[in-house]
Amino acid sequence: MRKIVFASANPGKIREAGEILGPGFEIVSAAEAGVTEVVPETGATLRENSLQKAEYLYRKTGCDCFADDTGLEVDILGGAPGVHTARYAGEGRDFNANMDKLLEEIARVETPNSTRKARFRTCVTLILDGKTHFFDGIMEGSIARSKAGKGGFGYDPVFMPDGCGGLTAAELSEEEKNAISHRGKALRAMAAFLKD
Ligand code: IMP
Numbered sequence: 001m002r003k004i005v006f007a008s009a010n011p012g013k014i015r016e017a018g019e020i021l022g023p024g025f026e027i028v029s030a031a032e033a034g035v036t037e038v039v040p041e042t043g044a045t046l047r048e049n050s051l052q053k054a055e056y057l058y059r060k061t062g063c064d065c066f067a068d069d070t071g072l073e074v075d076i077l078g079g080a081p082g083v084h085t086a087r088y089a090g091e092g093r094d095f096n097a098n099m100d101k102l103l104e105e106i107a108r109v110e111t112p113n114s115t116r117k118a119r120f121r122t123c124v125t126l127i128l129d130g131k132t133h134f135f136d137g138i139m140e141g142s143i144a145r146s147k148a149g150k151g152g153f154g155y156d157p158v159f160m161p162d163g164c165g166g167l168t169a170a171e172l173s174e175e176e177k178n179a180i181s182h183r184g185k186a187l188r189a190m191a192a193f194l195k196d
Pocket residue numbers: 068069070071072085086087120152153154155156169181
């Protein structure tokens with residue numbers, strides 16, 4: 001069994017990563033590896049942030065480890081909120097306030113011919129035997145006109161993944177969402193590399 005530290009304190013994410021990597025790997029949270037402080041995230045891009053988190057964890061633990069960073073990119077907003085996704089409406093990281101701000105910003109710039117196309121992007125950095133590897137995953141979709149659904153988290157109630165008949169990600173089951181999600185794709189790419 002290969003131990004690998006994940007720079008996350010989110011039980012849902014740790015469970016998802018464990019399911020994707022499968023029985024050959026033991027996923028350990030940052031706290032279980034002895035890193036309880038907030039890991040710095042000051043990069044200008046998702047890749048820089050995930051690299052910063054993975055390097056921090058590697059320096060502290062000396063273990064194989066990985067970190068992820070996710071952003072929502074809305075075309076009509078020039079790719080915003082992007083790297084600022086978690087704190088779009090302020091440091092409180094309030095999901096409802098973030099979604100309200102997103103709907104307001106789109107309404108401000110929308111024209112009859114514009115689209116509401118958007119995507120979630122996850123960048124994963126893996127440090128394995130001291131070497132750094134990157135894996136990306138994207139979920140394409142569009143921003144709904146209002147919130148719908150009770151599942152998921154974050155911006156799921158306003159994000160309609162392509163190919164889901166207009167349902168938001170918050171109206172999908174956890175399994176349906178994980179099968180198409182940005183994070184699922186990035187983690188599966190990492191899992192394929194690790195199993196190679
Ligand atoms: P993190 O890098 O996973 O912390 O994600 C940054 C922010 O993106 C989170 O605070 C959420 O608001 C948002 N986010 C990440 N993944 C998802 C998702 O699968 N659905 C909805 N929002 C997400």
